[in-house]
Amino acid sequence: MSQELNATRQYLERHHGGDGKKAADRTVTTHERNHDNEFMAFWHAHLPSSEQLHIADLGCGPALFLRDLAKEHPDYRLSGVEIAPYMLERIEALPANLDIRVADLNAPGEQLFAPHSLDVCLANQLIHELHQPLMLFRAIRHWLKPGGVLILTDMVRQPIRPWLEHKFPDTDFASATLSAAVMHDSFRDYFEHNRYTADDLCEMLELCGLQVVDRVSLRSGRASRIAARNPQP
Ligand SMILES: C[S@@+](CC[C@H](N)C(=O)[O-])C[C@H]1O[C@@H](n2cnc3c(N)ncnc32)[C@H](O)[C@@H]1O
Numbered sequence: 340m341s342q343e344l345n346a347t348r349q350y351l352e353r354h355h356g357g358d359g360k361k362a363a364d365r366t367v368t369t370h371e372r373n374h375d376n377e378f379m380a381f382w383h384a385h386l387p388s389s390e391q392l393h394i395a396d397l398g399c400g401p402a403l404f405l406r407d408l409a410k411e412h413p414d415y416r417l418s419g420v421e422i423a424p425y426m427l428e429r430i431e432a433l434p435a436n437l438d439i440r441v442a443d444l445n446a447p448g449e450q451l452f453a454p455h456s457l458d459v460c461l462a463n464q465l466i467h468e469l470h471q472p473l474m475l476f477r478a479i480r481h482w483l484k485p486g487g488v489l490i491l492t493d494m495v496r497q498p499i500r501p502w503l504e505h506k507f508p509d510t511d512f513a514s515a516t517l518s519a520a521v522m523h524d525s526f527r528d529y530f531e532h533n534r535y536t537a538d539d540l541c542e543m544l545e546l547c548g549l550q551v552v553d554r555v556s557l558r559s560g561r562a563s564r565i566a567a568r569n570p571q572p
Contacts, residue, residue, distance in 0.1 A: 344422065347443045351423050354468060354531055359425030366400040366426065373463050374404055377557070378492065378564070385488050385553065385566040390414050392458040395482070397444055397475070398465030401429035402437070409434040420444060420451070446474045452482040460489045467493050467534050476547035483569035489549060491540065492557070492564045496533045537563035 355362035386392070391414050396405050399419030409417050417437040421427055422444070430439060442451050444465065460479050466472045479489050503512070506525055535543075540563065541551045549567040557564055 343446070344443050347422055347445060348424065350470075351468060352425075355423070359423065362423070363401060363425045363429045367403065367429070370400075370403045373492070378463075381553070381555065381564055381566070382490060385490060387458050387486065387488065389458065392416070393418070393456060394459040394461065395420060395452065395457050396461045396463070397479075398462060398468065399439070400426045402439065404461070404463070405437055406431070406434070409437045412436075418452070420447075444475050445470050447478050449478050449481050451478070454481055455484045455487075457482045458484055458487050460487075462489065462491045462493070464493055466491060466540065467532055472535075472540075473543055473547060476544055476549065480548045480569055485569055485571045487569045488552075489544070489567045490564070491544075491567070492562065493535075493540070494532055494561060495540070495563045496536045497561060499529070502529055502533070537565070540565060541567075 352359055352362075390412075392412075393416040394405075394408065395418045396402070397420050399405055399421050402419045402421070405417045405419050408415060413436060415436060419430070419437070419439045420442050421430075421439060422441060427439070427441065433439065440451060442448075460483060462475075466475075469475060476489075483489065503510075506529075507515075537554060537556065541554060544551055544565070544567045548570075550570045551565060551567045553566040555564045556562075
């Protein structure tokens with residue numbers, strides 16, 4: 340295994356709270372919320388109209404969404420990309436139209452998918468887990484067919500005060516005894532989950548040559564859902 344892949348795995352395990360099994364359980368529990376009716380309406384609104392799509396779920400976790408798609412659409416070709424061993428372990432026997440690729444999406448080689456081979460890329464709660472998303476956005480532009488679409492959902496940056504009040508209720512920061520270890524860890528966690536505004540995400544997508552075609556605010560502005568297309572020449 341490459342040193343970079345290993346370093347990303349270690350980073351992610353800490354980001355996921357230090358307990359891979361719990362993190363995988365949480366992904367199963369939040370599956371429905373991450374793929375609720377609003378998500379499905381947005382998904383169908385932007386899905387290219389063809390019976391034979393090639394769809395890649397980037398950061399697919401236990402691949403539950405792909406499994407549902409595989410059952411419903413035997414003519415789709417489906418690929419999941421994942422790096423965390425505790426997520427990969429949870430992926431059950433694969434249907435014939437689904438494959439899983441192990442790769443680090445921080446800097447995915449463009450060869451992970453053939454150029455202009457994908458109709459749809461999905462990045463559901465992935466982007467905030469990357470060190471930077473530019474290299475992935477650029478690769479997605481390379482993988483998508485002209486007219487192909489990226490659907491992205493993620494948390495977006497929040498002001499710090501409501502977060503502090505939620506995390507440390509009833510705390511008078513001027514006088515309370517504070518643990519340095521707890522404060523360091525809490526702020527690390529804050530910055531790992533509050534990286535970009537929705538505008539930042541759209542601008543990075545546009546800088547990489549993708550065209551933002553839709554964007555909705557979710558969870559009282561704490562998350563955003565974006566559709567971006569690889570423009571037709
Ligand atoms: C919050 S989970 C979301 C899982 C799934 N997309 C969903 O919506 O239920 C993010 C997933 O992205 C994966 N991930 C994070 N960074 C990654 C990277 N650099 N390369 C590949 N996968 C990554 C994590 O291991 C995790 O399974």
